[in-house]
Amino acid sequence: RQRHRLLLENAEQLVLVCGRREPYLRRDGANRLCLLRAASLVVGLDGCIKAVGQADVIRNEFSEASFERIIDCSGKCVLPGLVDAHTHPVWAGDRVHEFAMKLAGASYMEIHQAGGGIHFTVEHTRKATEDELLATLRQRLGRMLRAGSTLVECKSGYGLDLDTELKMLRAIERARRSTDIGISSTYCGAHAVPKGKTATEATDDIINNHLPKLKELKLSGEIHVNNIDVFCEKGVFDLESTRRILQAGKDIGLQINFHGDELHPMKSAELGAELGARAISHLEEVSDEGIVAMARAKCAAVLLPATAYMLRLKQPQARKMLEEGVIVALGSDFNPNAYCFSMPMVMHLACVNMKMSMNEALAAATINAAYALGKSDTHGSLEVGKQGDLLIINSSRWEHLIYQFGGHEALINYVIVKGKVI
Ligand code: NIG
Ligand code: FE
Incomplete structure (x- = not known):
C-alpha cells in the first residue's frame, strides 16, 4: 500500500500563496494568498505535495500508518519555504x-x-x-x-x-x-x-x-x-x-x-x-x-x-x-x-x-x-505537484514571520525541504 513522507496536521493557518492561474502574483497578490484554517498537507515519497485541504477531509482520505512522519501543527502556521x-x-x-x-x-x-x-x-x-x-x-x-x-x-x-x-x-x-x-x-x-x-x-x-x-x-x-x-x-x-x-x-x-x-x-x-x-x-x-x-x-x-x-x-x-x-x-x-x-x-x-x-x-x-529564478512551476507556493518546501512557525497568525524583527530561529519551528525536516 502507498506510503507518504510527511503529514502536517491541523495547522491553525496554512498559507498556500496560490500561483496556479499565473505562475506569479501581480497587484492582486494581496487577495490570493489563499489562507486555509484547520488544514493539513501531505508530502509524498517523491518530495512533492500530494494533498492539501481541511484536516478532517485529509484524515479520512489517508491512513495514519502510511506516513513516515506526522507533525501536529495545532496552534501553528504552515507557509511555503522562502x-x-x-x-x-x-x-x-x-x-x-x-x-x-x-x-x-x-x-x-x-x-x-x-x-x-x-x-x-x-x-x-x-x-x-x-x-x-x-x-x-x-x-x-x-x-x-x-x-x-x-x-x-x-x-x-x-x-x-x-x-x-x-x-x-x-x-x-x-x-x-x-x-x-x-x-x-x-x-x-x-x-x-x-x-x-x-x-x-x-x-x-x-x-x-x-x-x-x-x-x-x-x-x-x-x-x-x-x-x-x-x-x-x-x-x-x-x-x-x-x-x-x-x-x-x-x-x-x-x-x-x-x-x-x-x-x-x-x-x-x-x-x-x-x-x-x-x-x-x-x-x-x-x-x-x-x-x-x-x-x-x-x-x-x-x-x-x-x-x-x-x-x-x-x-x-x-x-x-x-x-x-x-x-x-x-x-x-x-x-x-x-x-x-x-x-x-x-x-x-x-x-x-x-x-x-x-x-x-x-x-x-x-x-x-x-x-x-524561472522556478515558479515547482517552487514558491503550496499546491499539489509542487516541491514540498515548507516552514512551520510557532504562532497562530502567519504575519508574525514579518511582524517580528529578528530572532526568527526561535519562531521558525521547522524548515522542511522536499518533505524532509532539516
Ligand atoms: O548587489 N551592486 C553590486 N553588487 C552587490 C554588491 C557587491 C559588493 O559590494 O561586494 C550588490 O549590492
Ligand atoms: Fe547584488
Whole structure:
C-alpha cells in the first residue's frame, strides 16, 4: 500500500500563496494568498505535495500508518519555504572595516573607486582555495536555511578572471549537490571591471573566453549555471557593454538576471525588457518608462531592501511598480557589503521602508522570487505537484514571520525541504 513522507496536521493557518492561474502574483497578490484554517498537507515519497485541504477531509482520505512522519501543527502556521532571489554567498575576506568607513560618511562608489569594495573581496577570493570557499558557503547556506529560505540564488562575481569565476561556480555546484537548500546558480563575471583592464577589454574577455568555457562545462553537465548577471552602473559596465554580455549569455541558454539602475539611472530596465530579461535587481533609480516596460515584458523586479537600508539609498518605488503591474520579488543581497541572511527581516524592511503590505511581501519572497529564478512551476507556493518546501512557525497568525524583527530561529519551528525536516 502507498506510503507518504510527511503529514502536517491541523495547522491553525496554512498559507498556500496560490500561483496556479499565473505562475506569479501581480497587484492582486494581496487577495490570493489563499489562507486555509484547520488544514493539513501531505508530502509524498517523491518530495512533492500530494494533498492539501481541511484536516478532517485529509484524515479520512489517508491512513495514519502510511506516513513516515506526522507533525501536529495545532496552534501553528504552515507557509511555503522562502525564496531568496539575489545573493552573493561565495567569497573570502569580510568588509567590516568598510562598514565603519560608510558610517563615517564614505559612499559605496567612493570606496569602490579607491580600490576597495568588490576589488577588496576579489583579492581575497582569488587567494582562497575551492575547498575554503565551499566551507564558508555551506555555513552561509545553513544560516539562510535556518532563517527560512529553502531556495536561493547564488552568484559568482568575486573572481572576474576566468579561473576564479570557475572556482566559485564549482563551489556552488558542489554545494548544490551536497546540501538540502535549493540553488539557482548565476555567472556574474561582469560584477566589476578588473584592475588593469578597461570595461571594453573585460567585456571582450567575457564574451570570447568566459562564456564559451561555461557553455562547454554546462553541456558536459560538470557545472549547472542558470543565469547571467552584469553590474550595469556608471563607472562599472555601461549600457552597451551590458547589452553585449547579456545577449551573449542568453545565446548560450542562460536566463538574464542582472543588477540595474541602482546608484544612477542607466535605462537598465528598458534594456532588460528589450532583451527578455527574467529579472532585474535593485532599481532604486529606475525610470517611469522602465517600470512600464518591465510590466509589459513580465520581467520581475527583485528589490533588495536590506541594501537600500544599509547604504542609505533612495528606496525603490515598490508601490508604483505594483500599481503598474510589475512582478515584484525580494532578495537579501547577502554579500560582504550587505551582511544579511534573513528573508523575514527583508520582508519587514520591504513593508516598513517600501510600503508593501505583508501579503505583498510574502508573495514577493515566495512565488514571485521563484518566478525571478524561472522556478515558479515547482517552487514558491503550496499546491499539489509542487516541491514540498515548507516552514512551520510557532504562532497562530502567519504575519508574525514579518511582524517580528529578528530572532526568527526561535519562531521558525521547522524548515522542511522536499518533505524532509532539516
Ligand atoms: O548587489 N551592486 C553590486 N553588487 C552587490 C554588491 C557587491 C559588493 O559590494 O561586494 C550588490 O549590492
Ligand atoms: Fe547584488
